[in-house]
Amino acid sequence: MAYQLIYTKSASKDIQKLDSVAKRKIKRKIETYAQKPLAYAKKLSHSQLGDYRWRIGNYRTVFDIEGKKIIILRVGHRKEIYRR
Numbered sequence: 740m741a742y743q744l745i746y747t748k749s750a751s752k753d754i755q756k757l758d759s760v761a762k763r764k765i766k767r768k769i770e771t772y773a774q775k776p777l778a779y780a781k782k783l784s785h786s787q788l789g790d791y792r793w794r795i796g797n798y799r800t801v802f803d804i805e806g807k808k809i810i811i812l813r814v815g816h817r818k819e820i821y822r823r
Contacts, residue, residue, distance in 0.1 A: 742773050742804075746811045753814040761798065765814060768795045776802075776809055788813065788821065 746754075754762060772779045772793050780791040780802075789801035789812045799820045801813040813820060 742776060742807055742809045744769065744773055744809050744811060747813075750811040750814050757798075757814075761796075765795050765798055765800065768793070769800060769811070773809055776804060 754765065757765070776791070776793075779793055781794070783789060783792055783801070790803045791801070793800045793802070794817075797817050799813075799815060799817050800811060801820065803810045803812060
């Protein structure tokens with residue numbers, strides 16, 4: 740089942756702030772995880788930020804799934820991502 744990745748403006752800004760090594764790593768993992776998103780995802784207990792998250796090293800990607808679309812809401816370091 741092929742999912743379409745959609746990045747919000749805030750997710751794009753979050754990614755632009757990262758260094759090039761982290762960007763490459765996150766991009767590769769998101770593309771891998773998008774093949775079977777729920778197999779790698781954890782459900783968030785408080786869904787005000789989003790419904791699911793992926794762990795990518797010290798970074799977290801918060802996203803929602805709507806049909807065959809994965810909407811990337813935020814990307815950030817694990818210490819900062821939940822404080823927003």
